[in-house]
Amino acid sequence: MTQIRMNVNGSVESLDVEPWVSLLDALRERLGLTGPKKGCDQGACGACTVLADGLRINACLALAVQYDGSEITTIEGVAHPLQEAFVRHDGFQCGYCTPGQLCSAIGMLAEYEAGMPSAVTPPGAGAYELSESEVRERMSGNLCRCGAYNGILDAIMDVAGEEGTR
Amino acid sequence: MKPFAYVKPADVEAAIQAAAQPGARFLGGGTNLVDLMREGIEQPDTVVDVTGLPFDTVDDLPGGGLRIGALVRNSALAADRRVRERYPMLSQAVLSGASAQLRNMATVGGNLLQRTRCPYFYDHASACNKREPGRGCDALDGFNRGAAILGVSASCVAAHPSDLCVALAALDAVVELRGQDGTRRVPLTDFHRLPGDTPEVETVLAPGELVTAVELPPAPVAANSRYRKVRDRASYAFALVSVAAALEVRDGVVTDVCLALGGVAPRPWRATEAERLLVGGPADESAYRRAAEAELAGASTRRDNAFKAALATATIVATLRELSTGGDPR
Structure with missing residues (x-):
């Protein structure tokens, strides 16, 4: 057992974890934060996406012991215009991938x-617009089996448009 | 996941000491090792977390080269202004791999050590000489669309999955290793081994030896460089074929070229034969095609991957054409 401390959604949590416990399991099973989902459990679907010190990561491939001292944000700790935009633009159907989509989109906007x-940014580009192809590329780590991609894209473009061009 | 002991050494000597024990593995970002441990393919007794070591910066080298710490995250490497200006192919290669979430976690050192994505390697019900030496290879006569066509053996046709390493191979990168006997430097192109009859041995690393940095020599030619990746999906997929190329043309003649291939070999493949044919020759499409065909002449294809030789040839030509015109890839 290793004792770790994390600031999770603004509250400091102290946990004793075995080294093989993933950050995802620590959040879900130990702290009751079931927003991050265990979809594939192998880093392929993005449903477990959380923000660690502001960066989006796959919590399923993260060992909790490696995040001792980190600041973790799950969907339970998020209050962002993207959430209403997802509702407005039908950015989900079943909702299973949505917590990961939202955390990923928040991280994505911060990265931009x-x-x-990104892989579609023209070489040598200075200031460039966050185009639809940029958003699709940057969000490719989040799968949606309902196929709500167009709604997700519209929601992100709606919010990104208010934040302007770099 | 099989239980294991976890240590996080504060200095490199302690890390090397801890990892020299049988059954120990270094842990970086975890994006490959944790997955393999969950699948039971890797079963370390001790995991040595090296992310507390001070190898997380990109530093200038005299003459314009760069020293990239082994713990630099993939996303930080791709975003580095110096990398984007001096070695654009390297930034592009990183950005073409995995997802943004994984790039925020994965380290440069871990990328060098990532293991193949051959589906038979992951499937305990299948024979795989890499997972279980001596058991056979079901990829040889199975679904081998993704398999390698250069440098393969009768024991293994698994392709190396890295994009970053392909750019490093093209750029004459040197890998710095620290072990119990001190520091040594190995060219990236000698770091990974071809499978032969021991496909389970993938690198020249000695037990307990740690990748500490990758150094890029100055390469003015690399300012005009490109990484082009062909895959079944537009994003978030491993390469069928990829090309890392840098090109310098003067008065219609190729004066310098760096070329490496991904997705086609068990290790990042430096296209030395094509480079030799290109330098001093005309910067035109037929010369590019002849050089590419010569590089692929030794291809050994199987049922589902015969297309890779033609695809690699066409991708080399398209990439060099783009670099020589400075224009549209098409």
Whole structure:
């Protein structure tokens, strides 16, 4: 057992965990935060996406012991215009992937603001618009089996439009 | 997941000491090792978490090169302004791999050590010489669309999955290793081994030896470089074929070129034969095609992957054409 401390959604939590416990299991099974979902449990679907020190990660491939001292945000700790935009644009059907989609989109917008390029950013680009193809590429780590991608895209574009162009 | 002991050493000597014990494995971002442990393919007794070690910066080298710490996250490497200006193919290669979530976790050192995505390697019901030496290889006559066509053996046709390593191979990167006997430096192109009859041995690392950094020599040619990846989906998929290329053309003649291939070999594949044919020759499409065909002449294809030789040839030509015109890839 290792004792770890994490700031989860603004509250400091102290946990004793075995080293093989994933961050996802620690959040769900130990802290009762079932927003992050165990979809594939192998880093392929993105349903477990949370923010660790502001960066989006797959909680299923993260060992909890590696996040000792980190600040973790799950969907339970999120209050963001994207949430209403997802409702407005039908950005979900069953809702299973939605917590991960939202945490991922929040992380994605922060990455864009910080100047992170993507695979579709033109080489040598200076300021560039967060286009639909940019958003699709940057959100490719979050799968939706209902196929709500167009609604998800519209919701993100709606909110990103208010935040302007880099 | 099989239970294991976890240690997080505060200095490199302690890390090397801890990992020298049988059954120990280094842990970086966990994106590959944790998955393999959950699948029971990796079953370490001790996991040595190296993320507390001070190898997480990108630093300038004299003459314009870069030293990339082994613990630099993939996303930080791709975003680094110097990388994007001096070695654009490297940033593009990183951004073409995995997802943003995984790139925020994965380290450079871990990327060098990631294991194949051959489906038979992951399937305990199948024979795989890499997972269980001596058991056979079901990929040879199975579904082998993703399998390698260069450098393969009768024991293994698994392709190396990395994008980042393909760019590093093209850029003459040197890997710095620290072990109980001190520090040594190995060219990236010698770091991974071809399968032969021991496909389970994938690198030249000695037990307990740790990747501490990757160094990129100055390469003015790399300012004009490109990583082009062909895959079944537009994003978040491993390469069928990828090309890392840098090109310098003067008066219609190729004066310098760096070329490496991904998705086609058990290790990142430096296309030395094509490079040799290209330098000093005309910067035109037929010369590009001849060089590409020569590189792929030794391809050994199987039932489902014969297309890879033609696809690799076409992708090399398209990438060099784009670099020589500075224009649209089509």
